[in-house]
Amino acid sequence: MASTRGKFETRSPENEKTKKYDRQLRLWGDHGQSFLENARVCLINATATGTEILKGLVLPGIGAFTIVDGNNVTGEDVGRNFFLLKHSIGSNRGSAACQQLLELNPHVRGDYIDESCETLLATNPSYFTTFSVVIATGMPESTVLQLSKLLHVANVPLLLCKSFGQIGYIRLQTPEHTIIESHPDDGFDDLRLTDPFPGLRKHVDSIDLESLSRAEHAHVPYIVILLKALDRWREKHGPTSLPTYSEKKDFESIIESLKFKHHEGDDTPHVEPLNFEEAIKARARTLRKTEIPDNVKKLFEDKECENLNPKSKPFWIMVRALRDFVAVNGTLPLRGSIPDMTSDSDSYVRLAGVYKTEADKHCEDICNRVNEILTALGKPLDIVCEPEIHILCRNSHTLDVLRTRPIFEEYERPKSNLITDSLRNNYQPEEPEIVYYVLLRAVDKFFESFKRYPGCLTHLMETDISKLKSIYSKLVQEWGIGPFPKDDLIHEMCRFGASELHTIASVVGGCAAQEVIKVVTHQYVPINNTFIFNGILCTSTTFDL
Amino acid sequence: MEAMDQGASESTTESSHWPSRWSDIEKILNRTGPLSMPEFEEGKLPAVQKDCNILVIGAGGLGCELLKNLAMMGFINISVIDMDTIDLSNLNRQFLFREKDIGRPKAQVAAEFINNRVPGVKVTPYYAKIEDFDAEFYKEFSIIVCGLDAIAPRRWINRLLCSMLEYDDHEELEPETIHPLVDGGTEGFKGNARVMAPGITACIECTLSFYPPAVNFPMCTLAQTPRLPEHCIEYVKLIQWPKDKPFGETEIDGDNPEHILWIHEKSLERAAQFGIHGITYRLTQGVVKRIIPAVASTNAVIAAICANEVFKIAYSCYPNLKTYVMFNDTAGIYTDVLEPERLADCMSCSIKPRMLRFPRSATLEDVLDFLKESPQYQMSNPGATTATHEGQKTLYIPGIKSLEDQTKPNLSKTLEELGFVDGQELNVTDKTSPTGFTFKIRYE
Numbered sequence: 006m007a008s009t010r011g012k013f014e015t016r017s018p019e020n021e022k023t024k025k026y027d028r029q030l031r032l033w034g035d036h037g038q039s040f041l042e043n044a045r046v047c048l049i050n051a052t053a054t055g056t057e058i059l060k061g062l063v064l065p066g067i068g069a070f071t072i073v074d075g076n077n078v079t080g081e082d083v084g085r086n087f088f089l090l091k092h093s094i095g096s097n098r099g100s101a102a103c104q105q106l107l108e109l110n111p112h113v114r115g116d117y118i119d120e121s122c123e124t125l126l127a128t129n130p131s132y133f134t135t136f137s138v139v140i141a142t143g144m145p146e147s148t149v150l151q152l153s154k155l156l157h158v159a160n161v162p163l164l165l166c167k168s169f170g171q172i173g174y175i176r177l178q179t180p181e182h183t184i185i186e187s188h189p190d191d192g193f194d195d196l197r198l199t200d201p202f203p204g205l206r207k208h209v210d211s212i213d214l215e216s217l218s219r220a221e222h223a224h225v226p227y228i229v230i231l232l233k234a235l236d237r238w239r240e241k242h243g244p245t246s247l248p249t250y251s252e253k254k255d256f257e258s259i260i261e262s263l264k265f266k267h268h269e270g271d272d273t274p275h276v277e278p279l280n281f282e283e284a285i286k287a288r289a290r291t292l293r294k295t296e297i298p299d300n301v302k303k304l305f306e307d308k309e310c311e312n313l314n315p316k317s318k319p320f321w322i323m324v325r326a327l328r329d330f331v332a333v334n335g336t337l338p339l340r341g342s343i344p345d346m347t348s349d350s351d352s353y354v355r356l357a358g359v360y361k362t363e364a365d366k367h368c369e370d371i372c373n374r375v376n377e378i379l380t381a382l383g384k385p386l387d388i389v390c391e392p393e394i395h396i397l398c399r400n401s402h403t404l405d406v407l408r409t410r411p412i413f414e415e416y417e418r419p420k421s422n423l424i425t426d427s428l429r430n431n432y433q434p435e436e437p438e439i440v441y442y443v444l445l446r447a448v449d450k451f452f453e454s455f456k457r458y459p460g461c462l463t464h465l466m467e468t469d470i471s472k473l474k475s476i477y478s479k480l481v482q483e484w485g486i487g488p489f490p491k492d493d494l495i496h497e498m499c500r501f502g503a504s505e506l507h508t509i510a511s512v513v514g515g516c517a518a519q520e521v522i523k524v525v526t527h528q529y530v531p532i533n534n535t536f537i538f539n540g541i542l543c544t545s546t547t548f549d550l
Numbered sequence: 551m552e553a554m555d556q557g558a559s560e561s562t563t564e565s566s567h568w569p570s571r572w573s574d575i576e577k578i579l580n581r582t583g584p585l586s587m588p589e590f591e592e593g594k595l596p597a598v599q600k601d602c603n604i605l606v607i608g609a610g611g612l613g614c615e616l617l618k619n620l621a622m623m624g625f626i627n628i629s630v631i632d633m634d635t636i637d638l639s640n641l642n643r644q645f646l647f648r649e650k651d652i653g654r655p656k657a658q659v660a661a662e663f664i665n666n667r668v669p670g671v672k673v674t675p676y677y678a679k680i681e682d683f684d685a686e687f688y689k690e691f692s693i694i695v696c697g698l699d700a701i702a703p704r705r706w707i708n709r710l711l712c713s714m715l716e717y718d719d720h721e722e723l724e725p726e727t728i729h730p731l732v733d734g735g736t737e738g739f740k741g742n743a744r745v746m747a748p749g750i751t752a753c754i755e756c757t758l759s760f761y762p763p764a765v766n767f768p769m770c771t772l773a774q775t776p777r778l779p780e781h782c783i784e785y786v787k788l789i790q791w792p793k794d795k796p797f798g799e800t801e802i803d804g805d806n807p808e809h810i811l812w813i814h815e816k817s818l819e820r821a822a823q824f825g826i827h828g829i830t831y832r833l834t835q836g837v838v839k840r841i842i843p844a845v846a847s848t849n850a851v852i853a854a855i856c857a858n859e860v861f862k863i864a865y866s867c868y869p870n871l872k873t874y875v876m877f878n879d880t881a882g883i884y885t886d887v888l889e890p891e892r893l894a895d896c897m898s899c900s901i902k903p904r905m906l907r908f909p910r911s912a913t914l915e916d917v918l919d920f921l922k923e924s925p926q927y928q929m930s931n932p933g934a935t936t937a938t939h940e941g942q943k944t945l946y947i948p949g950i951k952s953l954e955d956q957t958k959p960n961l962s963k964t965l966e967e968l969g970f971v972d973g974q975e976l977n978v979t980d981k982t983s984p985t986g987f988t989f990k991i992r993y994e
């Protein structure tokens with residue numbers, strides 16, 4: 006027994022799976038990974054775009070996937086899809102793709118249904134509502150509408166994707182998606198200097214700058230310096246006053262006055278203390294009133310937060326607890342971490358401890374509130390676990406909810422003003438992405454009328470160009486949008502001829518896979534709601550359509 | 551033997567043709583459109599397949615994707631260089647590798663996979679460093695695509711491609727000496743891609759500020775005032791390992807769990823001394839190996855953008871990206887296209903020697919330190935020679951022990967003691983560049 010243990014100890018504490026996923030666990034953490042591994046996605050149609058999306062989910066370890074596809078593999082399919090082999094020409098496309106995709110990751114389960122989406126919608130529509138996310142590719146408009154309505158009511162996110170020549174299209178429909186960890190690039194520090202909590206007050210008051218040696222003085226964390234300077238400022242300007250931008254020089258001179266006083270005969274060379282430099286730099290960033298961000302206020306006013314009931318999701322129960330906390334304390338819970346700064350180890354560690362202690366207190370308070378709410382609702386306490394509340398408290402400033410407009414609504418009532426504005430104020434004067442959106446919709450109408458895509462037969466190019474042009478003009482008129490773009494893009498749409506270029510399928514595949522990961526992990530912020538990629542200029546735009 | 555080979559290749563040809571195989575790309579290649587470039591010609595697929603050689607540098611996260619994309623976009627003559635072998639932590643994104651391939655050269659496994667999967671495509675692997683080859687080798691490729699995770703090799707290939715440029719009597723670029731470079735890079739959910747025509751568009755050196763150098767913790771923080779768990783780990787790595795020699799004279803191997811465990815344990819001890827929390831095995835390994843997070847999706851997007859640009863260069867079917875795109879999908883999906891300007895005095899794509907101003911009392915070491923520390927040059931371990939009346943005179947050659955010992959005394963000599971006259975040329979070599987640099991020393 007002892008020897009086994011000894012042996013085990015010399016090995017890495019990681020298992021094979023955490024080693025394999027190491028590079029992504031550093032982004033979304035073990036908890037994000039476990040959400041991913043519990044997710045089941047459905048792909049409708051194993052097109053090149055569809056299988057590239059699945060590749061981007063199978064590699065990081067999605068729990069399971071199902072491909073719904075009634076088509077058989079063609080020579081064209083094999084030419085554009087890396088996960089279809091020549092010998093599978095003629096066999097079911099979902100089955101062939103499933104086999105090759107599963108080979109990418111033994112931890113992922115996958116299967117297929119040898120039936121078209123249309124058939125399944127007719128015979129067993131509720132099947133689609135059992136998934137975490139449904140990804141749809143290669144679908145005509147009529148099926149899109151049906152699926153969009155079905156999944157909207159069932160509250161299942163739908164990702165509609167398309168590669169058409171050099172154009173990529175991703176549309177997210179999610180009735181309600183809650184975001185806990187946004188991971189903003191410009192993360193902020195929650196220091197509470199303008200209204201210090203008692204622990205911080207006491208800690209700063211216990212430090213007497215005058216009594217410190219020169220070396221100690223040069224290692225006082227800037228947080229302490231700023232708060233001492235603010236105290237002096239407030240003695241003069243009032244107890245809640247903050248220096249404005251124009252008063253910055255006055256405030257800096259207070260900071261200056263706190264610097265180490267040189268004694269007579271002290272001939273050590275003068276070195277600018279880094280901690281004071283940092284204090285001056287941090288002034289504008291940190292001496293701002295701690296406010297409740299708009300995104301969080303919006304959540305507090307949300308009907309889901311307002312009307313808690315036994316069906317409420319854990320997210321809303323936690324948000325309600327947060328709201329109650331804010332009602333009492335006036336601020337969100339403290340994040341509890343401080344950035345690195347010039348300091349000696351002891352001063353830094355003690356200061357960090359002051360923040361951590363306060364944050365733990367807040368978190369405990371919220372845990373209690375969550376338990377009270379759960380009890381009142383008659384729900385078991387373990388449906389919200391403590392680590393979850395910890396993560397929520399740490400990220401309470403960036404919580405958000407996303408409710409995208411459903412696709413069927415977009416199709417029934419197009420946002421004419423938004424489209425017209427985008428046509429006028431585009432940043433790519435030659436080829437605004439919004440034109441490609443309208444053209445893609447025109448192409449779908451073309452397909453509804455002629456049961457084929459424009460430009461797919463070279464000898465019909467000229468007629469298709471004029472047909473597409475008239476469909477496009479009709480659409481433009483119906484929607485009341487304009488101005489009309491050059492005919493060039495209509496011509497190029499026909500030249501694309503519904504080709505699914507592998508490169509564009511792969512761009513859409515990567516982007517869409519990440520959107521699915523965002524949706525199932527509740528981390529990072531998904532698109533709202535339509536993303537268009539233009540491979541010719543390598544530009545993209547997202548529209549809320 | 552010969553007959554067997556021929557038989558094999560014949561059957562390959564046969565099996566690599568089937569109806570409609572290329573019908574998607576042919577829609578774009580066999581029909582022109584208003585957005586084609588003026589030099590676009592219809593029906594070039596067979597000619598390009600025959601004559602266009604593509605070189606992929608790197609068979610990692612981007613490289614695997616690039617090979618797949620290029621093969622699926624109809625390129626059949628592809629080479630790939632990579633000096634690495636496969637590790638378990640590659641498998642979450644480097645999708646041409648399986649667990650059974652761990653330890654084998656990436657280039658070789660990737661080439662085998664593509665050659666088996668995509669009929670008619672021939673990927674030639676080179677399990678080597680890019681520096682193992684010279685201009686003669688690189689000249690053979692029509693387009694070079696880079697999927698690297700470090701800046702030094704990018705700069706090396708950039709400088710080589712720039713040095714291959716030739717000009718005619720009117721100082722006009724000879725177009726056939728231009729070998730376009732398509733370069734991609736990723737880090738977490740961020741990425742970038744660029745198209746570079748050496749001598750025409752901004753090169754890697756022109757935009758060196760896009761690649762900020764790694765930030766190191768100050769030594770005094772590590773030794774005297776550690777505050778973060780990272781400080782403790784870095785201290786154990788830099789100070790305690792060489793002192794304690796826990797595994798003899800071996801250097802730290804970030805993939806050896808026993809090494810990481812030792813560092814982890816010692817870092818915990820050090821952290822406890824200072825009351826610091828938060829050291830984990832994962833963090834320890836991350837700091838020791840300077841791990842950059844990576845996901846499949848970002849690599850897929852950037853490699854696809856790069857391959858799409860290769861396709862456009864090869865056929866002129868659409869204009870190319872001008873010239874640099876940034877990608878980020880943490881909040882929504884965001885792209886931004888920039889066209890950085892060429893630096894008129896770029897060290898790589900301009901050949902004019904550059905001025906360096908120093909006092910007569912400056913030592914050779916001062917000059918070389920300047921080249922290392924200056925953000926513009928960021929050299930790693932430069933060596934120097936100068937041209938005198940007697941011919942080329944060696945000043946300092948690092949790296950080769952006997953030469954280094956022999957030339958080391960020159961480091962502490964002043965420029966004047968070394969016989970420099972105002973305006974004399976100083977030739978510097980460094981591993982960030984295959985060709986070296988020419989400076990003129992001006993006395994202040």
Ligand SMILES: [Zn+2]
Pocket residue numbers: 752753754755756757892893896897898899900
């Ligand atoms: Zn340059």
